[in-house]
Amino acid sequence: xxxxxxxxxxxxxxxxxxxxxxxxxxxxxxxxxxxxxxxxxxxxxxxxxxxxxxxxxxxxxxxxxxxxxxxxxxxxxxxxxxxxxxxxxxxxxxxxxxxxxxxxxxxxxxxxxxxxxxxxxxxxxxxxxxxxxxxxxxxxxxxxxxxxxxxxxxxxxxxxxxxxxxxxxxxxxxxxxxxxxxxxxxxxxxxxxxxxxxxxxxxxxxxxxxxxxxxxxxxxxxxxxxxxxxxxxxxxxxxxxxxxxx
Amino acid sequence: xxxxxxxxxxxxxxxxxxxxxxxxxxxxxxxxxxxxxxxxxxxxxxxxxxxxxxxxxxxxxxxxxxxxxxxxxxxxxxxxxxxxxxxxxxxxxxxxxxxxxxxxxxxxxxxxxxxxxxxxxxxxxxxxxxxxxxxxxxxxxxxxxxxxxxxxxxxxxxxxxxxxxxxxxxxxxxxxxxxxxxxxxxxxxxxxxxxxxx
Numbered sequence: 001x002x003x004x005x006x007x008x009x010x011x012x013x014x015x016x017x018x019x020x021x022x023x024x025x026x027x028x029x030x031x032x033x034x035x036x037x038x039x040x041x042x043x044x045x046x047x048x049x050x051x052x053x054x055x056x057x058x059x060x061x062x063x064x065x066x067x068x069x070x071x072x073x074x075x076x077x078x079x080x081x082x083x084x085x086x087x088x089x090x091x092x093x094x095x096x097x098x099x100x101x102x103x104x105x106x107x108x109x110x111x112x113x114x115x116x117x118x119x120x121x122x123x124x125x126x127x128x129x130x131x132x133x134x135x136x137x138x139x140x141x142x143x144x145x146x147x148x149x150x151x152x153x154x155x156x157x158x159x160x161x162x163x164x165x166x167x168x169x170x171x172x173x174x175x176x177x178x179x180x181x182x183x184x185x186x187x188x189x190x191x192x193x194x195x196x197x198x199x200x201x202x203x204x205x206x207x208x209x210x211x212x213x214x215x216x217x218x219x220x221x222x223x224x225x226x227x228x229x230x231x232x233x234x235x236x237x238x239x240x241x242x243x244x245x246x
Numbered sequence: 247x248x249x250x251x252x253x254x255x256x257x258x259x260x261x262x263x264x265x266x267x268x269x270x271x272x273x274x275x276x277x278x279x280x281x282x283x284x285x286x287x288x289x290x291x292x293x294x295x296x297x298x299x300x301x302x303x304x305x306x307x308x309x310x311x312x313x314x315x316x317x318x319x320x321x322x323x324x325x326x327x328x329x330x331x332x333x334x335x336x337x338x339x340x341x342x343x344x345x346x347x348x349x350x351x352x353x354x355x356x357x358x359x360x361x362x363x364x365x366x367x368x369x370x371x372x373x374x375x376x377x378x379x380x381x382x383x384x385x386x387x388x389x390x391x392x393x394x395x396x397x398x399x400x401x402x403x404x405x406x407x408x409x410x411x412x413x414x415x416x417x418x419x420x421x422x423x424x425x426x427x428x429x430x431x432x433x434x435x436x437x438x439x440x441x442x443x444x
Contacts, residue, residue, distance in 0.1 A: 012252065014443065019259045020384035027261075029382030032307040033433050039443035042408050045364050046329055047375050047390075048444045051321060052340035053331040060281070069280050091252045104269025112265045113277055128280050130272045166262065166269055172331075174321040175444045177377050179386060181260040195261060198384050204258040230254045 020198035066145035070128030077127035079108025079146030091233030095139025110151030162189035286342025296325025296357035308434030312350035327360030371399035
């Protein structure tokens with residue numbers, strides 16, 4: 001695997017106009033948590049192009065099944081059963097294989113299993129809200145869950161989060177590390193949400209909006225939503241036994 | 247026309263939100279039984295080579311308030327300056343720590359990393375690479391931690407040398423010695439930590 005002897009080449013610089021800015025006053029918490037000095041840039045070194053890798057031995061059999069992984073025996077989580085599937089790709093469109101993808105979400109009523117969430121909706125005793133998987137050779141990943149509910153949150157006087165699933169994704173280099181959120185096609189709360197609107201470009205918001213995928217659904221069981229995740233690409237790919245890209 | 251050469255854009259970031267612990271450290275926030283342990287909590291064992299160190303730190307916002315919901319990951323070389331993607335029973339170069347819900351302290355028990363070459367083959371000073379996420383942080387923040395007692399190596403470090411405003415270099419250097427270091431991170435304000443566009 002990646003080591004000092006086999007670095008991959010520099011990552012493409014992040015397009016920071018595509019990502020949200022640090023300071024987005026309509027999302028109030030960002031106001032005091034946003035750096036105001038310019039970021040310092042330097043070319044990638046091994047510290048940025050290498051990163052942790054996780055083996056399949058990490059995974060338990062229900063890690064990618066949120067319907068069952070917190071449920072008591074014979075029980076399952078309440079809600080609309082869905083499959084979320086897609087691929088982890090890089091900006092060149094190449095699959096990013098073998099990377100850890102973690103996800104977390106509210107239950108079908110829009111309530112998180114967290115002591116700081118005091119929303120009126122009840123906890124589901126059979127739903128924890130976390131899962132993980134590792135992308136395949138072709139970058140593919142999938143998990144089963146229930147569709148999370150939307151919920152109100154303290155920001156403006158009446159702000160609601162659209163239904164969403166949080167994603168944490170590793171790449172092959174630590175500089176690819178990314179956290180984002182997946183939304184659901186057709187949700188009228190998407191364009192109203194101050195967190196969604198930290199993103200300026202409607203095409204970038206569209207990139208986070210999963211599409212209903214009937215072909216991947218499980219008849220009489222679960223609908224499917226397709227969500228591809230794109231990580232930073234690199235200027236050059238290291239071919240096996242070649243010390244330098246290029 | 248990068249859009250033609252490189253057909254895809256990186257997925258835009260969204261904040262980790264207030265409940266990042268559910269996904270990344272579920273046992274820490276009381277969701278037990280899904281994963282045996284939280285990932286990234288153990289970096290060293292009694293077989294690990296190198297100088298053991300403990301690093302404690304806190305994250306502050308621009309109003310001087312503790313960011314108690316922060317989650318920090320580190321990525322580092324081993325004591326010989328080698329990065330290992332795969333953890334072994336001896337060492338994991340990757341660690342993950344949530345801030346304590348009361349004190350805001352995050353803590354890593356690890357080894358002091360060795361020196362890693364820069365692309366031009368100069369040696370970097372020993373350092374930890376940090377990635378910080380929390381509610382209100384729209385895109386994960388990258389910074390580094392160097393060590394106060396590595397003054398000579400720090401002086402020769404190519405990344406530190408690049409920093410134009412010299413008075414800010416200190417925001418990247420953990421205080422302490424003898425294996426115990428502390429390092430506070432300021433997201434904003436007069437003491438704002440240097441964050442990198444890597």
